Amino acid sequence: MARPASAMRGDILRSALRLFAVNGFGGTSLHAIAADAGCSKASLIYHFSTKEAILTELLTPAGEGLAALDARLGALSGEERVAAAVTGYVDLALRYRREVKILFEDTPTMICNPALGDIPALGERLVVAMSGGSTEPRRIVAAHMVLGAVFVTCAGEVDVPDEVLRDELIAGALRTLAPEALQ
Numbered sequence: 001m002a003r004p005a006s007a008m009r010g011d012i013l014r015s016a017l018r019l020f021a022v023n024g025f026g027g028t029s030l031h032a033i034a035a036d037a038g039c040s041k042a043s044l045i046y047h048f049s050t051k052e053a054i055l056t057e058l059l060t061p062a063g064e065g066l067a068a069l070d071a072r073l074g075a076l077s078g079e080e081r082v083a084a085a086v087t088g089y090v091d092l093a094l095r096y097r098r099e100v101k102i103l104f105e106d107t108p109t110m111i112c113n114p115a116l117g118d119i120p121a122l123g124e125r126l127v128v129a130m131s132g133g134s135t136e137p138r139r140i141v142a143a144h145m146v147l148g149a150v151f152v153t154c155a156g157e158v159d160v161p162d163e164v165l166r167d168e169l170i171a172g173a174l175r176t177l178a179p180e181a182l183q
Contacts, residue, residue, distance in 0.1 A: 021098040063116035085129035093154035104155035
């Protein structure tokens, strides 16, 4: 009995996400994805014409999540905005850990994927939010450090339960961003 198309599509996406995270986007072939998903390459191509189409579908939820965070931050100010930016960014990075790992593999190419929206602009708005809107170089640099550190940590294989990792990432980021710590 054949699998429903939606089930096969889901299997393909799960296999691709896992294989991209383990072998990298460039190191994963359509044939490998099809074999892992338990379908033929022709079936895979019926659902996704290219590897890039699979990647776009995988990255779309993360891009939408980042855009939603950006929209929420626009309504906040001050330290409330800083805390919401840190918590929201950490939660997204942990939720989309495998996607972050894929992005980390080839950041310059991957951040241009249209599924992610305008990553450079969204990243700069996150820096503004995390720095509390400050123009002080120390606060701006600290915000860039937090963006990078959370990204790298979530792309890595940190052997810590996710709930502990989340708490530590948020606490460390807030310490790094604390204005009094930047004196």
